[in-house]
Every structure is written in structure tokens, then in C-alpha cells.
Amino acid sequence: MLESLFTLFKRTRLLNYEQRCLDGWRATLSESAKRVLDLQLSAMRRVQRQAGGAKLCFYPGGAKVPEFRPSAPDLMVSVVTLQDSNGAVAKMMRARVYVHRGHFFSIEFPKRPDRFAEQHQIDLDSLTVASVETCVELSVSNPMESS
DSSP, X not given: OHHHHGGGOSSOOOOHHHHHHHHHHHHTSOHHHHHHHHHHHHTEEEEEEEGGGTEEEEEEOSOOOOOEESOOSSEEEEEEEEEOTTOXXXXXXXXXXXXXXXXXXXXXXXXXXXXXHHHHTOOGGGOEEEEXXXXXXXXXXXXXXXX
């Protein structure tokens, strides 16, 4: 389902490992929170890579969509750990997922993924989700809005 949402982003298509981070986090959400995320993603007008690909920011359009609670600024809600195909602990890459004022905002890596791949001699396309840690439980501002 999310794959079709990203065909809307003409300028930026998610890379495989970015999509896996988003999918891994989404899988941990409640059904109502998944609906809110999907609505927010469908209203996105732009996705932008910053800091050499270490930060992926999602910018909403003008559509009114439901929000997550809590709605604090710059709230790290999850840490997704990716591993290479052989599962080596030394070759794990972590990504932090942020919500800003109730809206999904970014996926951030502590190191540029291309440098990580070069350092550990791995193919970023081979990374899979090893674990997802929930840092903040998200709820929906108004459950009726997400149905």
C-alpha cells in the first residue's frame, strides 16, 4: 500500500532501506495510527534528502489531515534497526523516526548511509529490519478523523 503512495512523489522516490524503515515503523502502529500515517503520507507534497542522505524530511501539502498525539515538536517516536543480509551485529544501521507537532516528519540516520555502506562493505539494498523500538506511543487526536 505505501509503495503506491510514493509514486506521488515525482521528485524523490524512497530508496529501499528508507522504505524498509518506514514500513518497519508503520508495522508497530495501532490500526488507527496507521490510518493517520497513511492519510498524512497521501497529503505529502515533497520529500527531501538532507545532510548527504542522513536525513529524509517529509513536507505536507495544504490538506487538513488528522494528527498524532502527543503533538510536541521534534518528538523521536521510534528507532528502527536495519541489518545486512548475514545479520552481523557490527553491520547494523539505526534510523530515528520523528513526528513534529503531530505530523510524521523525518527519518534520520546518525551517519550518511553511503558512508556506512562503504565502511562496512555492504549493499544498502540488502538491508532488512532487525528490530523496531517504540520510544513514544502515538495515539490519534480524534479517532473519528482517522476512519
